[in-house]
Amino acid sequence: MAEDYDIDKKEPGQAKPVQREKPKFLVEPSPHVFATFNKTKVMWLLIIAMLPAAALGVFNFGLHALYIILTGIVSAVITEMIFLAIRKRNFKPIIHGSAVTTGLLIGLILPPTVPLWIPALGSFVALALAKHAFGGPGNTIFNPALVGRAFLVAAFPAMMSRYIWPATNTTSIGIDAITSASPLSMLSNSGYDATITFMGGKLQAYSSLLIGNISGCIGETSALALLIGGLALLMFRIIDWRIPVYYIGTVFMLSALFGQDPIFHILSGGLFIGAFFMATGYEGIPLTKSGRVIFGIGCGVIVITIRLWAGLPEGVNYSILLMNAATPFIERVTAIKPFGFVKSKRSNKEK
Amino acid sequence: MGLLSAFRQGFKGGIHPHYSKITSRFKIEKAKIPSKVILPLSQHIGVPCSPIVKVGDIVKAGQEIANSDAFVSAPIHASISGTIKAIEDFPHPVSGEMTRSIIIESDGKDEKIETKSRDWKSMSPEDIKRYIRDAGVVGLGGAAFPTHVKLSPPEDKHIDTIMINGAECEPYITADHRLMLEKPDQLIEGVRILQKVLNVKTAYIGIEDNKMDAIRLLKKKLKDQNEHSIHVKTVPAKYPQGAEKTLIYAILKKKVPAGGLPMDIGVEVQNVGTTIAIYEAVAHSKPLYEKVMTITGKVNTPKNLMVRMGTMITDLIEQVDGYNGTPKKLINGGPMMGFALPTDELPVVKGTSSLVIFNQNDIHERVPIECIRCGKCLEVCPMHLNPALIAKYAEKDRIEQSKEMCAMDCFECGACSFICPSQIPLVHWIRYAKAQIKKEASVKK
Secondary structure: OHHHOOOOOOOOOOOOOOOOOOOOOOOOOOOOOOOOOOHHHHHHHHHHHHHHHHHHHHHHHOHHHHHHHHHHHHHHHHHHHHHHHHOOOOOHHHHHOHHHHHHHHHHHOOOOOOOOHHHHHHHHHHHHHHHHOOOOOOOOOOOHHHHHHHHHHHHOOOHHHOEOOOOOOHHHOOOOOOOEOOHHHHHHHHOHHHHHHHOOOHHHHHHHHHHOOOOOOOOOOOHHHHHHHHHHHHHOOOOOOHHHHHHHHHHHHHHHHOOOOHHHHHHOOOHHHHHHHHOOOOOOOOOOHHHHHHHHHHHHHHHHHHHHHOOOOOOHHHHHHHHHHHHHHHHHHOOOOOOOHHHHHHHHHHO | OHHHHHHOOOOOOOEOOOOOOHHHHOOEEEOOOOOEEEEEOOOOOOOOOEEOOOOOOEEOEOOEEEEOOOOOOOOEEOOOOEEEEEEEEEEOOOOOOEEEEEEEEEOOOOOEOOOOOOOHHHOOHHHHHHHHHHOOOEOOOOOOOEHHHHOOOOOOOOOOEEEEEEOOOOOOOOHHHHHHHHOHHHHHHHHHHHHHHHOOOEEEEEEEOOOHHHHHHHHHHHHHOOOOOEEEEEEOOOEOOOOHHHHHHHHHOOOOOOOOOHHHHOEEEEEHHHHHHHHHHHHHOOOOOEEEEEEEEOEOOOEEEEEEOOOEHHHHHHHOOOEOOOOOEEEEOOOOOOEEEOOOOOEOOOOOOOEEEEOHHHOOOOOOOOOOOOOHHHHHOOOOOOHHHHHHHHHOOOHHHHHHOOHHHOOOOOHHHHHOOOOOOHHHHHHHHHHHHHHHHHHHO
16 A cells, blocks of 8 residues: 555655645545554553552651652653753653653662662663663663662662661661661571571561561562552553563572572562563563563573672662663564464475 | 354454444445446556547446456446546546546436346356456455456465455444345355355355354354355454454464465455455356445444445545534545545545545544554564564665565554554554565566
8 A cells, every 4th residue: 555655755654645736634654543552651650550669668768768759750850851952852751751760760779768869860870871871762771770770889889778677767867777788688698597587487577578568678678569560560561471470480480499488589679670660661671572581581590690699689680781781682582483484484495 | 152262362463443333233225326437447456458438438337348458457347327428537546646537427327237147157167257357356355456367376376265354354344244244145155156266165254253243144044055165254353353364364273474375375365345246247247336335434424335436435425424524534444554545536446445534533643752662563463573673674774674574574454553652653664664675676676
């Protein structure tokens, strides 16, 4: 049906009418009906899905956590506007909500004790370095929020590991607040038995990890809140099930294989926020289905490697960044076969 | 059946647009005989015809008025009785080019040429094909490929299955659905003619499960007639189920090789309307001068109309009591694959399918933004391509790479453009890539 508009004219949507005079009706290439699904909806649904975790974080760690999240969002939006202005683009991407998503994510993956300039700086680095330096929306290779956090961890390691337990009186957060290690760093420093004992037995430990009654980053302590958001995203088919399932599944299997407590491993260290909200973060993940399976498994393997043998207690952050880097390669090796492709090769040989 | 349907799986991918089949319960009405018809000399794929009448001649409906010696061509018949008023250039609704057309002015009598019933059972396949050609039958699914050519596969291809495409997966359109309900005997008889021409035993009629009334009716008819070689197959309703390759896969679980035709795996696909036209041509010597069209969307009384070829679209709009509101878009065909016409002052030809009219409210302004790599287009592509990547290559004019990504296997169903959350006109870019690849190939030759 290429006859009714000029194919040489490259701009789609600007079809040339059949007659040279002004056409009576609108002439556009097919299709003429569309799904009501668009990027803005996707991004705002992502944000809504993160709200349970954010709300629980604020409930657990107090108002300072809310300020951290808000600072992250505001800084992300301002940075996005600055760079859009510098690059002479319109401000529409703000409405699309991707800067808000990044800012919110940054807020969620920071410890609740950090001063407010930390989320501001994190969001700035995320958007400036990981997003706009690479060419803005659509060209991002690394998940911006994770780059922001990786930068903060590298630059301010002490501040970025100052966690508190939710029981701490959160109104008095300051230098005097009682800081404590996250369950995973406790695991790597004092061993499994000591950690479980500290958390009050196995069952108590699991339920604490589920409802977020532990020390950790603002939004990643409660596996349950993240799971609710993640399942909602899966239900609305916003994210591909393959990445979270294979990611969490790999971590579970490998930790069991190496004699660790698999449930403890999948519930802690922000694995759920990583698997549902960051590894699925559209940009930087393979387009192909089999590529996404590989991506998920790869993330899982890296997490376990880092947690068990490397110097860092967690690893979700770097696992996703490393797999982001591997995405173009994964995509190339998992190039999909068109319908009827294999058969055509065979029949050619027969000839 | 209910239990079985739970396990029925069509092709992988596809989309579920709003079907909006408003006219599915409306009987086919005969459209009023227009006061004039415009019959372009090229209404099919292949060599255009030359007129065999001259200005001033008096013709009857069904009389041959143009023909060609070429094999890949189909004659054109007068669709009303009256006088040849002019033979001049007129815009063609499908190609968009000025095409030589015969203009007939009606005498209001609607006299028809004599038709006679013929016993096709005693005919040879060659005779049947000649009758089909003489009646000017072409594929009525939109491609308008001469049917007698399609029924003459090369000798090295062995056809063992006939597939009648009653899927009608395009939203809004109900012409084939109504034909199956109102002319089931003609359809079955048409299938038998096809079986005889191609010397094939097995035939399937594939119908989407949103047309259960047609499925039940045809099944009952076949059972009553004790017909065991024609099978009605229910296929899941999803777009693009009615594409040849996906329909064959849904019914036979066989894949047409990429770049190949259904005949490569021994299947001959015919459209419902075409099959009925074949029956009428062979058994009743009735030439193809009218067809069923659904005229729907934003018109006052959407209808399924039996329309004479060459009728002006403006005349048809009158018969559905005019536009409802200000028309903004006039689509020839369904809203997924049909193309927008610039004006309603165009005639209906063999290659036009239904008409869908859209108002401002139905038109969605698409502002493409960057790809967010959600992978939805890969999920819905019935050909399992990577539309996002092909489109990206096409945009950068990296035609060689888009060719490597099998851009040529795309049949332009538009599911990727439909689903894209970034509103990128993916299928349009792929069309551009395909056109460039074809251009390069022809330069090389």
